[in-house]
Amino acid sequence: MMNMISLFRETRAVRDFTDEPVPRHIIMNILDDAVWAPNHRFREPWRFIYAEGDGKQKLAASIDWKQHPRLVNTIIQAPLCLIVTAKMNNDEHIASEDFAAVCCLIQNIQLLSWVHGLGMTWNLGDYRGWTEFMKLAGIQENERIAGILSIGFFAPVPEKAALIELYEKVEVW
Amino acid sequence: MAGQRDVGEKENWSTHMSQLVRERRTIRSFSEHPLSQEIVIDRLQAAAQSVFNEKGKLPCRFVYIASREGKEKAVSLIMSVYAEHKLYKWLPSKVGQMMAERIISIPAFLVVVQEMEESKEMCERDYASICAMLQSFSLLAWDCGIGLVWNTEPYMRKQSFATDMGLKRGERIVTILFMGNYERISKGKQRTPVMKKISFL
Numbered sequence: 201m202m203n204m205i206s207l208f209r210e211t212r213a214v215r216d217f218t219d220e221p222v223p224r225h226i227i228m229n230i231l232d233d234a235v236w237a238p239n240h241r242f243r244e245p246w247r248f249i250y251a252e253g254d255g256k257q258k259l260a261a262s263i264d265w266k267q268h269p270r271l272v273n274t275i276i277q278a279p280l281c282l283i284v285t286a287k288m289n290n291d292e293h294i295a296s297e298d299f300a301a302v303c304c305l306i307q308n309i310q311l312l313s314w315v316h317g318l319g320m321t322w323n324l325g326d327y328r329g330w331t332e333f334m335k336l337a338g339i340q341e342n343e344r345i346a347g348i349l350s351i352g353f354f355a356p357v358p359e360k361a362a363l364i365e366l367y368e369k370v371e372v373w
Numbered sequence: 374m375a376g377q378r379d380v381g382e383k384e385n386w387s388t389h390m391s392q393l394v395r396e397r398r399t400i401r402s403f404s405e406h407p408l409s410q411e412i413v414i415d416r417l418q419a420a421a422q423s424v425f426n427e428k429g430k431l432p433c434r435f436v437y438i439a440s441r442e443g444k445e446k447a448v449s450l451i452m453s454v455y456a457e458h459k460l461y462k463w464l465p466s467k468v469g470q471m472m473a474e475r476i477i478s479i480p481a482f483l484v485v486v487q488e489m490e491e492s493k494e495m496c497e498r499d500y501a502s503i504c505a506m507l508q509s510f511s512l513l514a515w516d517c518g519i520g521l522v523w524n525t526e527p528y529m530r531k532q533s534f535a536t537d538m539g540l541k542r543g544e545r546i547v548t549i550l551f552m553g554n555y556e557r558i559s560k561g562k563q564r565t566p567v568m569k570k571i572s573f574l
Contacts, residue, residue, distance in 0.1 A: 204393075204516045205416065207386060208423040208509055231567040233391045237508065238399055238523070242562055248571040255574025297525060303504035304511075308394050311423065311509065315387040324501055326494045338572055346501070364425055366418040369434040371539075372410070373443030 211311060214319025217278045217352030221252075226316060227280065227351070234308035237301060245287040245298035246305055246346075249337045256281045262332040271323050271348070278321070278350035282309075285343040302346040309349065319354035322347045393512050398561055400520025403553025408480045410439060412517060413552075417483075420510035424502050432499035433506075433547070436484035436538065444477045447484075447538075451476070454534040480553035483521075489543045503547055520555035523548045 231248065239245060251259055260275040275281050286302040289295040306322055313320045327333070327345050339345065417435070425431055438447050452473055487503055490496050507523070514521060528534055529546040540546065 204389070204513060205419045207390075208419040208513055211423040212426040228567060229391075231571070232564075233394050235564040235567060235570075236395045236397070236561075238397075238511070244565055244570075246570065248567065249574060250571055251574040259574070293525075293527060299501070300504040300523075300525075303501045304508035306501075307424065307505035307508040310505070311512070312387070312390055312394065315390045322501075322505075324498050337574070362426065364418065364421045364431060366414065366421055366431070369431055370414060370417075371434070371436045373436060373438040373440060373446065 207315070208311070211314045212358055213321050214352075214354045214358050215274060215321050215350075216354060216358070217319060217350070218355050219279065220353045222280045222318065222352055224250075226318075227282070230309060230312040230316065230318075233312055234305050237305035237308050239301035239304075240294075240297045243287070243298060243301070246302045247285045247343065249283040249285070249339075251281040251283070251337070252279060255336075259333060259336055262336055263330070268325075271325070274321055274323065274350040275348070278352040280351040282349040282351055283337055283339075283345060284309075284347045284349065285339060286346040288342050288344050299344075299346060306347045306349065313351060317353060318351055319358065321350045323350065324348075393516060396558075396561075397512055397515040398520065398555075398559050399522050400553075400555045400558075401522050401551075402557070403479050403520065403551075404556050405478055405480065406554050408439065408519060408553065410437065413437065413481065413483075413514070413519070416513040416517070417510055420506050420513055423509045424506040432488050432490070433503050434486050434488065434544075436486070437481065438484065439481040441477070444479075444482065447482060448473045448476045450534060450537045451528065454528045454531050457533060458528065458531060476551070479551045481551075483550040483552065484538065485547045485550065486540060486544050487547050489545060500547065507548070507550070514552065518554050519552055521550045521552035523550060 227250070235244065235246070256275065259281060260272050263272050263275075265272045284302060284306055286299045289298060310320050310322065324345075324347050414437070421431060438444055452469060485503065485507065487499060490499060511521060525548050529549060535544070535546060538546070
């Protein structure tokens with residue numbers, strides 16, 4: 201029988217998507233749930249850029265394909281590209297807390313998408329120097345990209361994930 | 374019909390997940406009832422599985438502290454790093470003792486240790502994945518009545534504390550989760566609607 205634990209165990213990254221468009225209202229519902237992520241002092245340090253169709257193709261075209269073939273292919277192939285930003289801060293501790301909060305939010309998106317039959321890949325890299333991309337996406341000076349998410353329906357169901365052995369990584373006091 | 378049941382189940386699970394994500398709260402005051410180590414580790418395993426599924430390597434390890442002696446040791450390390458670095462202006466010994474007792478009464482601590490890669494980019498990606506895993510864990514814990522708080526105070530980055538906690542070179546503490554069964558649940562602050570925080574290309 202399916203339970204919460206097995207649902208989490210089954211969740212996985214998806215890189216192959218069907219052409220079927222993703223209804224915007226489903227994504228908006230997912231995001232309005234996902235923002236219930238924990239965040240310090242209620243700073244809600246996130247913002248979203250939703251790109252599909254031409255807007256998405258332009259984003260993909262601004263990336264150096266030779267350097268980042270996998271990312272470019274994923275953006276082109278997935279019907280939706282959702283960029284999630286985190287607020288930057290001169291205080292390293294606050295910046296790190298805010299980045300963590302946005303990562304929790306992205307995990308919520310991953311889990312909520314999965315139960316809606318949507319797959320997601322979370323791309324995260326060093327995006328310094330991506331001037332054209334940042335300009336197209338409208339990323340502001342005080343923001344950094346916490347994830348470029350590729351979202352879409354998947355078929356077939358992606359390969360079963362390898363089981364993670366955790367017990368040997370837990371020390372008990 | 375099998376097809377219909379599938380649809381029904383799918384809708385059911387999306388409602389359930391949506392509720393879980395919206396209902397989870399940060400918990401700072403716990404029942405003293407001990408936790409089952411097996412349940413905690415099982416849920417931690419499932420949380421890891423929900424994030425790390427491509428290459429299988431887990432960039433972190435854990436110290437699970439739930440025995441009286443273990444908690445006493447950890448809390449004395451926390452108190453001494455506080456004193457050493459004067460993280461509090463002045464703490465009368467009686468207040469310090471009360472604070473220590475209060476922390477010891479929390480059923481379990483989970484120290485999350487990141488094993489650092491050489492490249493900064495990899496470290497950041499691993500940190501992001503560890504945070505994602507801990508969010509999965511918070512939800513799975515909540516689902517069985519366990520609440521928690523992420524402690525990220527600066528003391529856990531101090532070298533003396535890391536050494537005393539048994540960290541090796543190339544490791545750092547991401548957070549210490551304090552956890553136990555929850556009794557009272559706060560109402561939670563309404564979030565800003567996503568419409569106000571999104572732009573469309």
